[in-house]
Each structure stands twice: as structure tokens, then as C-alpha cells.
Amino acid sequence: MKIFTAQQIREADAYTIRQTPISSLDLMEKAAIACTAWICRHYSEYTPVYVYCGLGNNGGDGLAITRLLRNRGYDAHAYVLHHSSKASADHTANRNALQQQYPSAIHDIPENGLLPQPDAQALIVDAILGTGLSRPVEGWTAAVIGQLNDLKAAHEVVAIDIPSGLQADASSLNTTVIRADHTLSFEFYKLAFLLPENATFVGDICILPIDLSPDYIAQTPSRFHITDALQIKNIYRPRKPFSHKGTFGHALLIAGSEGKMGAAVLSAKACLRTGVGLLSCHIPGCGYDIIQISSPGAMCFIDEQKDHSSSFHTHIPNAEAAAKYKTIGIGPGLGTAAGTCWAFEKLLEHFHQPMVIDADALNILGSSPAMLDKIPPGSLLTPHPKEFERLFGKTANDVERLELLSANAVKRKLNILLKGRYTAMAFPDGSIWFNTTGNPGMATGGSGDVLTGILTSLLAQGYTPREAMLMGVWLHGLSGDHAAAERSEEAMIAEDIVEFLGKSFLELRRRLSC
Numbered sequence: 290m291k292i293f294t295a296q297q298i299r300e301a302d303a304y305t306i307r308q309t310p311i312s313s314l315d316l317m318e319k320a321a322i323a324c325t326a327w328i329c330r331h332y333s334e335y336t337p338v339y340v341y342c343g344l345g346n347n348g349g350d351g352l353a354i355t356r357l358l359r360n361r362g363y364d365a366h367a368y369v370l371h372h373s374s375k376a377s378a379d380h381t382a383n384r385n386a387l388q389q390q391y392p393s394a395i396h397d398i399p400e401n402g403l404l405p406q407p408d409a410q411a412l413i414v415d416a417i418l419g420t421g422l423s424r425p426v427e428g429w430t431a432a433v434i435g436q437l438n439d440l441k442a443a444h445e446v447v448a449i450d451i452p453s454g455l456q457a458d459a460s461s462l463n464t465t466v467i468r469a470d471h472t473l474s475f476e477f478y479k480l481a482f483l484l485p486e487n488a489t490f491v492g493d494i495c496i497l498p499i500d501l502s503p504d505y506i507a508q509t510p511s512r513f514h515i516t517d518a519l520q521i522k523n524i525y526r527p528r529k530p531f532s533h534k535g536t537f538g539h540a541l542l543i544a545g546s547e548g549k550m551g552a553a554v555l556s557a558k559a560c561l562r563t564g565v566g567l568l569s570c571h572i573p574g575c576g577y578d579i580i581q582i583s584s585p586g587a588m589c590f591i592d593e594q595k596d597h598s599s600s601f602h603t604h605i606p607n608a609e610a611a612a613k614y615k616t617i618g619i620g621p622g623l624g625t626a627a628g629t630c631w632a633f634e635k636l637l638e639h640f641h642q643p644m645v646i647d648a649d650a651l652n653i654l655g656s657s658p659a660m661l662d663k664i665p666p667g668s669l670l671t672p673h674p675k676e677f678e679r680l681f682g683k684t685a686n687d688v689e690r691l692e693l694l695s696a697n698a699v700k701r702k703l704n705i706l707l708k709g710r711y712t713a714m715a716f717p718d719g720s721i722w723f724n725t726t727g728n729p730g731m732a733t734g735g736s737g738d739v740l741t742g743i744l745t746s747l748l749a750q751g752y753t754p755r756e757a758m759l760m761g762v763w764l765h766g767l768s769g770d771h772a773a774a775e776r777s778e779e780a781m782i783a784e785d786i787v788e789f790l791g792k793s794f795l796e797l798r799r800r801l802s803c
């Protein structure tokens with residue numbers, strides 16, 4: 290699913306109005322009907338509704354919602370904020386419609402005027418500013434937003450299209466923005482919704498279709514995308530009846546150190562459960578029994594060191610030997626001992642196929658930046674925000690961080706993800722994809738190690754690095770969602786993500802047969 294800029298959304302609206310038999314006002318009505326239906330599903334008709342409307346089309350939505358809620362029996366009132374001298378045409382049309390049907394439902398608040406104190410239990414609807422925001426809010430508008438935010442402890446807030454004050458495509462850090470519990474947005478996610486710095490503004494997101502032109506959507510290129518089930522279904526390749534274990538690749542997993550063998554176990558199990566043909570693990574001496582007993586499907590090499598690994602490069606002494614492995618996954622629980630760093634550098638001398646680099650392997654790269662240049666093109670890097678910072682440096686806000694992520698993916702021809710609620714995946718072609726599966730239950734030790742195993746497995750099976758990243762992150766999140774549904778977000782642990790991988794694959798197969 291494409292993520293469009295505010296400008297592109299305006300063009301999509303205009304294109305739809307031009308090319309299909311729908312007027313601008315009818316499109317607004319459609320948007321308002323969808324929002325009203327959502328509100329009616331979530332709040333009883335006894336809930337007083339205070340709709341705060343700006344003078345643009347977002348305010349027009351608010352006026353239409355007030356009318357439609359009244360039609361459904363709600364005690365809804367529109368408070369029109371005169372933040373500028375001119376109202377949009379569709380705002381005025383909807384004001385007239387409300388005025389005609391329910392004149393007592395309109396209340397004008399002149400600039401610098403005071404807001405009414407909402408009744409107890411009232412729902413606040415924010416229709417002050419939408420994607421027409423042209424600058425950070427200030428002055429009276431900012432004061433109004435501040436006042437509404439102060440009411441949040443006692444009232445739920447539903448934002449229409451986008452929380453007022455939030456810039457759709459730029460950072461809104463240190464500006465005044467409505468803090469919504471729910472955001473009802475039309476047709477598309479906005480980039481701002483996916484940035485961690487905006488989590489307190491956006492709340493839950495509900496995307497409401499309003500039938501914008503599919504032609505415009507298909508023809509218009511976008512740099513930002515959301516991964517969806519349909520796309521993963523198209524990537525997924527079911528197994529053919531005459532396959533054998535050689536068909537699904539041989540992966541080498543380099544992981545674990547004393548006290549962190551669990552990371553190696555989780556990665557190995559995830560790699561096996563994702564369907565790799567053969568898995569060899571290189572682990573320090575202390576981990577032999579642990580891996581052999583926990584993951585009997587894996588073969589095992591032990592290092593000459595007991596507590597860390599420093600000789601894994603010996604598996605790839607030359608370019609011919611590299612052909613034995615389709616890919617290598619390196620990093621979970623590996624540690625950053627001097628011998629490990631040295632062996633990693635040696636390994637990169639002869640292994641030139643895309644590999645998966647995570648955790649301590651990323652920390653090693655962070656402390657020896659020259660090594661980054663030796664990472665095979667097409668490799669998958671999986672940092673969390675702290676690892677990302679160590680690798681590529683600090684940024685002033687989340688938008689700049691996305692740009693830095695993308696710049697490195699393009700310059701180094703790498704596939705780099707940045708873990709988060711909406712994991713961002715940057716590809717060498719400059720595109721950035723966001724994953725929406727997953728839940729806070731996955732914020733637990735070991736879930737990243739599971740992801741490394743999944744990605745390594747998919748690469749070994751012949752998925753392209755891009756396919757492996759998109760599908761692996763989606764599967765990881767979906768398996769976490771299954772685990773949370775069955776065991777709760779609190780009680781689920783990283784092993785549960787591995788256990789529910791099977792259910793996620795079954796879901797993919799089911800979708801394939803639909």
C-alpha cells in the first residue's frame with residue numbers, strides 16, 4: 290500500500306473529483322459518513338460529542354459529522370474556530386447544511402475566544418486542521434490545541450484525518466499537536482503516523498476507504514509504502530512436491546557466547562522453523578550441548594574458544610568454500626571480543642553473498658566503520674534504534690533518521706531495517722517500506738534473535754534479499770500477533786514467536802488458495 294504525501298493526497302482528491310462522477314462535497318460527505326459510522330460503532334448515542342472545527346475542509350468534515358451524528362440521535366455540537374478570515378467552499382456548504390437542519394448545533398468561537406468546558410463523558414472530535422496544515426501551529430490555535438490536550442485525562446479524543454498540528458510528511462517535534470486516542474484517516478496512512486516520535490499524538494489508527502481513484506493510486510509513484518498481506522502472498526513460494534533439503538539452501542549461523550547461548554538457540558530454532566534446508570551453527574565450546582539438545586535439526590561446529598567464537602572464518606578459507614553456504618546469519622549473542630571482531634573481518638574477505646547481520650555483529654561494525662564497506666552488497670542489516678545510532682550516527686528527529694537510513698541503504702547497496710512498532714525497511718532503490726504486523730508483547734529479550742533466524746532462513750531458500758526482508762519481518766510480526774492472541778502480550782516470550790511461525794505459514798497458504 291502506498292503512502293502519499295499531503296500534496297499527493299490533494300492531487301488524489303482532485304483527480305477523483307475530475308475523473309469520476311463525484312463532487313468535492315460528495316467526497317467530503319463520504320468521508321463524514323465513514324467517520325460517523327466509526328464513531329457510532331465505538332460510542333453510545335448517550336455520549337455528548339464536541340466537534341472542534343477549523344475553517345478548511347477538515348472543519349468541513351467536522352460540520353458534516355456533527356449533522357450526521359445528530360441524524361443518528363447524538364447530542365453533537367460543532368465549535369467553529371475562527372483561526373483565519375476565510376472558510377473553504379465545502380466548509381461553508383456544510384455549515385449551511387448544519388445551520389439549516391440543526392441551527393442550535395453551531396457555535397462560533399472568535400479568535401482569542403474561550404472554549405466551552407465539555408460535559409463529563411463527552412467525546413472530543415478534532416476537525417481543526419487536516420492535511421492543509423502549512424506551518425506549525427502557533428498563537429491562539431496552539432493555545433486551543435493545548436487546552437484540548439489538557440482535557441485528555443477526562444475525555445477521549447478522535448482526530449479526523451490527522452491530529453491537528455501534525456505535519457503529514459515532516460517532523461513535528463517540539464510543535465503543538467492534538468494528542469488523539471484514535472485517528473480516523475482517509476484512504477492512506479500518512480508518513481507521520483509511522484514515526485515513533487508521533488506515537489503520543491496519533492493513538493490507534495483506522496484507515497477509512499473513501500474510494501479515491503484507483504487509477505491515480507496505481508499511476509502515482511511513491512517512495513514510502515506499507516507492507517500488506519497481498520504483497521507477502523505474492524512473494525511466498527509454496528513448496529513443490531519433488532523438493533528435497535538441498536532445494537532450500539544451507540545456512541551458516543554464527544551466534545552465541547558464554548551466558549548468551551539462548552540467542553543462538555532462538556535464532557537456530559527460528560531458522561529451522563522458517564524452512565531452511567540445512568543449518569550449521571558455529572558456536573563457542575560452552576554451547577555445544579545446548580545447541581545439540583535444543584535444536585537437533587541443526588549441525589554444529591564448535592570454536593576453539595570456550596566462551597566466545599574466534600575461528601568461524603575458517604569455514605570460508607577461500608571463494609570456492611563460500612559456495613557451500615547460500616548465506617550466513619551472524620550476530621545474536623555473539624559478543625564483541627577482539628578475536629570475534631578479527632574473525633568477522635576475515636570472514637568478509639571471502640564471503641561475498643548477501644548475509645544477515647544483527648546484534649553484536651552490528652556493534653562490531655559500529656566500532657570499526659571501515660568494515661561496513663566490506664559487507665556484501667544485498668546484505669540485510671537489522672539494527673534497533675540504539676544499534677542504528679552506533680552504526681550511522683545521531684539525528685535530530687525521526688524524519689532525518691529515515692533519510693539517514695535510506696541514504697546508507699542506497700549508498701552501500703544494503704537492505705537495512707530499523708526496528709520499531711512500524712519497522713522501517715530501506716532498500717537500495719531508495720524506497721522505504723513499513724511493516725504493520727506485531728505488538729508490544731514482542732518487546733522482549735530474544736525476539737530480535739528470532740528475526741535473524743527467519744531472515745537467514747528465507748535468504749538460504751532463495752528469496753531475494755528484498756523479498757526476504759519484507760516477508761521475514763511480516764511473518765515475525767504476524768507470529769508475534771498469534772502468540773499474543775493465544776498467550777497474551779505480557780506472558781508471551783520469544784520462543785512463542787518461533788512456535789507460531791507455523792500458524793503464520795498456514796495463513797499464507799490459506800490466503801494463496803483464496
Ligand SMILES: NC(=O)C1=CN([C@@H]2O[C@H](COP(=O)(O)OP(=O)(O)OC[C@H]3O[C@@H](n4cnc5c(N)ncnc54)[C@H](O)[C@@H]3O)[C@@H](O)[C@H]2O)[C@@H](O)CC1
Pocket residue numbers: 299302303313314316317318320343344345346347348350372373375377417418419420421422423424425426427430449450451475
Ligand atoms: N475533497 C477533498 O479534498 C477532501 C478533503 N478532506 C478533508 O480536507 C482536509 C484538507 O483540507 P484543507 O486543504 O482545506 O486543509 P485544512 O482543513 O487542513 O485547513 C486549511 C486551513 O487552515 C489554515 N492553516 C494552515 N496551517 C495553519 C496553521 N498552522 N495555523 C492556523 N491555520 C492554518 C489554512 O490557511 C486554511 O485556511 C483533509 O485533511 C480532510 O480532512 C476530506 O473531506 C476528504 C475529501
Ligand SMILES: [K+]
Pocket residue numbers: 347415416417418419448449450451452453
Ligand atoms: K484534524
